[in-house]
Amino acid sequence: MLYQALYVPPGQPPFPRDIVYEPNLSRYVQGWGRADDLGFVALADGKPLGAVWLRLLPPDQPGFGYVDETTPELSIALLPAYRGRGIGTQLLTHLLDHIQSRYNAVCLSVSPGNPAKRLYERLSFDVVGKNGASLTLVKRWGK
Secondary structure, three states, X not given: OOHHHOOOOOOOOOOOHHHHHOHHHHOOOOOOOOXXXXXXXXXXXXXXXXXXXXXXOOOOOOOOOXXXXXXXXXXXXXXXXXXXXXXXXXXXXXXXXXXXXXXOEXXXXXXXXXXXXXXXXXXXXXXXXXXXXXXXXXXXXXX
C-alpha cells in the first residue's frame, strides 16, 4: 500500500515501483510491528483495497510530515478504483477514534493539489508548516 500512498499529480508519469525502497519512504513501513505502529486495512472479498497506518519516527529519521518525536505520522492509501467512495474517510476516522486516548496529536504530509487534502480539512487537520512542495498538517485533541 505504500506505493498507493504516493500522490501523482494529473498528467505526471507514475513513480517507478521501486521508489518504495528509498529510505525516505521505506521508513514508513520497514520493520513494521514496533510497539507504537498501528494501522487498519480495508478489505473487499478478502483482498486489501486500502490502508491507513501511523508510526512514530525518530528525529534523526523524520518523515515528510514530521512534527516531533511524540506525534505519530499518518499515511493512508487506497487503490485507485476505490478512491472517492468514502472508504478513506472510514479508514481515517476509525484510526483517529483509536488513537485519541493514546496521543495528543497526529501529523501527515500532503501535496496542496492532492484531493485527500479536502478530507483532512473536513476532519480538522490544520496546516502547520511546509516541507518542500508538501504541506505538514496536524490534528490535535489535547489532553
